[in-house]
Amino acid sequence: MAKSRFEYVREFERENHLLPQTYIVVRVDGKGFHRFSQVYEFDKPNDIEAIRVMNDAAQEVCRQIPDVLMAYGQSDEYSFLLRKDCRLYDRREMKLITLFSSLMTSAYTYYWNVAHPNNLITIDKKLVVFDARAVVYPNFTVVQDYFRWRQADCHINNLYNTTFWALVLKGGLSTSEAEQTLSGTLSKDKNEILFSRFGINYNNEPEMFKKGTVIVREVGKSLASDTPVEDLSNRQLQRLDKVMRKAEIKVYHQDIITDEEFWDSRPWLSS
Amino acid sequence: MAKSRFEYVREFERENHLLPQTYIVVRVDGKGFHRFSQVYEFDKPNDIEAIRVMNDAAQEVCRQIPDVLMAYGQSDEYSFLLRKDCRLYDRREMKLITLFSSLMTSAYTYYWNVAHPNNLITIDKKLVVFDARAVVYPNFTVVQDYFRWRQADCHINNLYNTTFWALVLKGGLSTSEAEQTLSGTLSKDKNEILFSRFGINYNNEPEMFKKGTVIVREVGKSLASDTPVEDLSNRQLQRLDKVMRKAEIKVYHQDIITDEEFWDSRPWLSS
């Protein structure tokens, strides 16, 4: 039973420590959520209850991982920003991403079951699975552009889905007819279809659908100090950790693409 | 809303494609399971119901991922062996490990809740979280030694825990007294304590506790063919996939360290 005889196998293990002083974004993404939404009978184009489960789960992730400064969610994905001096798991990539994928899975399952006592998640129907990836960004401009990219994606998808399901549910088209109708159309064409055929002004659609969900840890002040983080004492690091844990976690449905005020009023996001 | 203006952020994404023609082992590991076992009141030293939940969850992982050839579990960890020609997710490391961590989390939560209707997993108590890592091994000897290493670890831990909890539960020692008693002892000393003080012959303990759990996809024949896998047609690959999906998944509690028969009788494990 000499364990040591086999210990050499550890030499094959590899770690990727993410570059220090860079912003880490972890994006979790639902696997097979198209089918998941059918099996659990989501409302179309947007199921408010399902979105709330996603948002509740993401908030739980933020609560449990105090290094998360903000998060952005839309459709079946959520992106979490970790502060650039985050030392969680010594910045080991595999540890970080599996923590997020697993915790998101656990929290989603929990909140779903609480909200749907008559439509519980079961193995026979389909389990929830989230994959995750980590990306590091060396400066905050790219981080902002990352979140703008996701919100632009939300807009494009939601406008499409809103029009598609209007054509199907209100216009009586089959899904493939709706697809054909929208093939090659621009944003303004979809707006026009919504308005002229169904009297829907897209601008009046709920912000939650159009903008997705922004979660912010409202720290309220810059985390940066004159002391470089590598010189902070353990006591100072603990104080920082405490500040993060105590900060309120708030939820918004607002523009983060052009609204500089969102970013300017929260200097700690880049600190 | 020009999404394309922000698309450059994708250049920061990195992928690690695991080396082709190597065996991939993914190990999932419970996070904070010591506290989990306290919160959900596990029997000590081994909680049969909790072990069954682990094993049920791992079997579900095997069912859903047909490239898994075998798995080995003990304590709060499970290791899954993927066949060396596995092309799942194009062998992208992040995709693979988050799939395993998330699916294990989902399946564990499901089976736990089914088995413990009066002790459901809740956020207030504690959610289940599994991390995961992938390691590649270039030849099957190292793969065998990897699994031997985990089973040797199982033996060492279980002998310790069995003795420790005998001292506490039957011997009336405090946990710190039990710890002191065992400090520096060898295997034979623990066997002696168990036998002389508590009349326990460790050899008679349940195999499930002593050996952990081995799950095998009983394919029944070598997967290797004269044709190198990169030359297989799509049809041949589909046939292979079908063979994997149809193969029975069986559970054992047996020695895999010295029992060469286990390995010799299953040539497909290395193919």
Next chain:
Amino acid sequence: MAKSRFEYVREFERENHLLPQTYIVVRVDGKGFHRFSQVYEFDKPNDIEAIRVMNDAAQEVCRQIPDVLMAYGQSDEYSFLLRKDCRLYDRREMKLITLFSSLMTSAYTYYWNVAHPNNLITIDKKLVVFDARAVVYPNFTVVQDYFRWRQADCHINNLYNTTFWALVLKGGLSTSEAEQTLSGTLSKDKNEILFSRFGINYNNEPEMFKKGTVIVREVGKSLASDTPVEDLSNRQLQRLDKVMRKAEIKVYHQDIITDEEFWDSRPWLSS
């Protein structure tokens, strides 16, 4: 001058330790050798003296790095095979590849200058530069196919170049006319052009040109022992090192694509 205040910058350094028990191939490749061959006035299609400089340089690399088991060179590239238990520089990728690129550069420069006292390498004309890359292969079949790939490449290039320069030097075509003539031709077409227009039987061309150069460390027996390499004592490792250093380094121009005898008679290449 407190150096320690700045030492934190070391945290940004990354190492890639190449997977243990895999074959490492390092390929060096001349940078800008097309222009180099013009500046230093190489004979076309093959400059025997320049090939000899390459081969001499590669042999020096083999002499200085005893873990090299064989090498294969053609055109301005050379591939070196390191034995699978090689521990040079702890298998750190950056150390390994820069050692090969630098040593090849040094040796090439030295041998060139010795062979061409009236055509020395100078900065004004052009310096020699080799890049290098490392690739790991998990089994010896892929290693063989790697070398076969390079020799097949040699054949294709040399047949093309031989025909191209026959058209230019003997046929009086301009280089662009020769290019057009060969565009879209198959091997048999080039053989036909050589034979019918210039009376050249390609099969009779020198083996050095057609096959490239194979360098073998003729160890003479398998390096493998019953003891796994991780269990070898330092003394055994030193003995192995001595065997490698003493083994004769020989040069061949022969087929390694279909000639199984080459491989079968040298079991140590895979050990």
Next chain:
Amino acid sequence: MAKSRFEYVREFERENHLLPQTYIVVRVDGKGFHRFSQVYEFDKPNDIEAIRVMNDAAQEVCRQIPDVLMAYGQSDEYSFLLRKDCRLYDRREMKLITLFSSLMTSAYTYYWNVAHPNNLITIDKKLVVFDARAVVYPNFTVVQDYFRWRQADCHINNLYNTTFWALVLKGGLSTSEAEQTLSGTLSKDKNEILFSRFGINYNNEPEMFKKGTVIVREVGKSLASDTPVEDLSNRQLQRLDKVMRKAEIKVYHQDIITDEEFWDSRPWLSS
């Protein structure tokens, strides 16, 4: 000769594209330069001619690679800073570092042989070899601290070597006696030994020895523009390349640890 049958081996090749928008520092380091300095009979503690060869070689590297903004050299090492938007070789790590190690080797060999016609580099004596590594830094503060770290290292080493060789060459100590004398001494102790025993005021030693060598591409203005580099047209990129190629390359021996003026007057270094 079907090359394509073997082409699958390319799947084993891996590339590490260095993170965009980060500063790349490549450090080349002489291999076995202690022995090199003995074989080629360097003056001790500093051989001016040998330092000049290093500096000439490094300048040639700067000339040939226009993305190098500055370099710092001391002892047998040189560090090169590439601008953060450098796209050389698509930022492939292996290509980059082997280019530097090879080019440094070529240029060093050339300049050495020009300067030492009676002490040429030969294989029988010893070839020049440089290894190289690349490190990326996400912000310019760390880049500055990196160069400060190397200059602090230069100071520590040079003070030691100056004292050591004074003890040996002027004080008549053996090298091991000198080593013992210096064991455990602080900077002020070494200064005191130099002054009291040998009348040497360390402050009056040549700047080249005390500070090492700084090479700057004197671009003269910031390279940054309002347009993010990913949006620059090819024409703008070519113009930038031309600016870099035309900029004068100058050599200094000065403090870069505390002299903020050095950095402040060269805004392009961080751009």
